[in-house]
Amino acid sequence: GNSVTQMEGPVTLSEEAFLTINCTYTATGYPSLFWYVQYPGEGLQLLLKATKADDKGSNKGFEATYRKETTSFHLEKGSVQVSDSAVYFCALGTDKLIFGTGTRLQVFP
Amino acid sequence: SQTIHQWPATLVQPVGSPLSLECTVEGTSNPNLYWYRQAAGRGLQLLFYSVGIGQISSEVPQNLSASRPQDRQFILSSKKLLLSDSGFYLCAWNNRRAYEQYFGPGTRLTVT
Numbered sequence: 001g002n003s004v005t006q007m008e009g010p011v012t013l014s015e016e017a018f019l020t021i022n023c024t025y026t027a028t029g030y031p032s033l034f035w036y037v038q039y040p041g042e043g044l045q046l047l048l049k050a051t052k053a054d055d056k057g058s059n060k061g062f063e064a065t066y067r068k069e070t071t072s073f074h075l076e077k078g079s080v081q082v083s084d085s086a087v088y089f090c091a092l093g094t095d096k097l098i099f100g101t102g103t104r105l106q107v108f109p
Numbered sequence: 110s111q112t113i114h115q116w117p118a119t120l121v122q123p124v125g126s127p128l129s130l131e132c133t134v135e136g137t138s139n140p141n142l143y144w145y146r147q148a149a150g151r152g153l154q155l156l157f158y159s160v161g162i163g164q165i166s167s168e169v170p171q172n173l174s175a176s177r178p179q180d181r182q183f184i185l186s187s188k189k190l191l192l193s194d195s196g197f198y199l200c201a202w203n204n205r206r207a208y209e210q211y212f213g214p215g216t217r218l219t220v221t
Contacts, residue, residue, distance in 0.1 A: 032208045043115075043199050043212035044153075089153070093208025101152040 002027045004092050006100035013080055013107050021075040021103045023064075023090035032093040033057075033066050033073040038102070039086045047075075047088070080107045111136035115200050115213040122220055128173075128187040130216050132200030135181065140202040142183040143210060144175055147197040159183060160205075195220045 007022040025033065032051045036044040048057030053068035064075045073090060085107045090100040112135045122128060134140050144156040155168045157175035165175050172191060176184045183200060197217050201210040 034209055036212075041215075041217075043215045044201075046209055046211065049209055096155075096158070097203075097208055097210050099153045 002031070002092055002094055002098050004090050004098055004100040006088075006090050006103050009087075009102070009104040011103060011105045013105070015082055015107055015109050016079045017107075019075070019077040019080045019084075019105065021088055021090075021105070023073045023075065023100060025071050025073065025090075025092045027071075027092055027094060029094060033064070034091040034093065034097070035062070035064055035073070035075050036089040036091060036099075037086045038089065044089060080105070082107050082109055111202075111211065113200060113202055113211060113213040115198075115216050117216060118214065119217045120219070122190055122218065124192055124220055125189045128185070128190055128194070128218070130185040130198055130200075130218075132183040132185075132213055133181055134202045137202070137204060138180060140181065140204055142177060143201040143203075144183065144185050145199040145201065147199060147215075149196070153199070157185070190220045192220050194218065 003026045005024050034049045035047040037047045038044045048059040050057040050066035053066055056065045062077045064073050087102045087104050089102045092098045114133050116131055141160050143158045145153045146156055147153050157165055157167055159165050159177045162177050173187050197215050199215045200213040203210045
């Protein structure tokens with residue numbers, strides 16, 4: 001069946017460090033891929049998306065590229081800020097949206 | 110633009126009491142609607158989804174139920190709460206032509 005696997009957290013970084021959060025998927029067909037962010041005590045916000053192979057989604061300095069050959073959609077940011085501290089969810093869209101378990105990011109000044 | 114509301118924002122209820130959480134969407138019509146639960150420090154569990162008025166699909170058998178009395182209103186209910194019902198409840202919507210879902214601010218439920 002369809003599934004999403006994210007790296008275990010927490011990921012702890014200093015401000016201005018480079019961020020990578022790994023996400024791989026298993027799916028039949030051609031799913032859409034998403035990253036959501038959840039700040040403490042809030043709902044999920046759509047961060048970025050990609051709908052076909054080699055698409056790059058980007059928003060607020062975050063990027064992720066849809067890699068069909070490696071079935072991956074890793075989230076990257078060149079320089080994180082304390083305000084990026086949150087939980088990040090990778091998700092796969094086919095007939096429904098399937099979420100990964102989430103990765104907590106903690107950024108310290 | 111579309112907005113999604115949930116209330117109440119927080120709720121503390123004793124074991125065995127009833128529950129009613131409400132979700133409404135503005136600025137769109139005929140949305141798909143979803144209820145998720147998020148236990149502390151955990152991922153999302155899809156509870157129910159609806160593609161139209163009166164149409165409810167249950168993903169996980171439990172003591173919760175859902176109803177959709179109007180096109181943009183989605184209600185989560187229980188007749189008798191359990192301790193294990195504690196969690197963060199999220200409502201979401203999407204339109205029929207896209208996979209991405211948009212989430213409400215959530216309701217934090219504590220069952221004591």
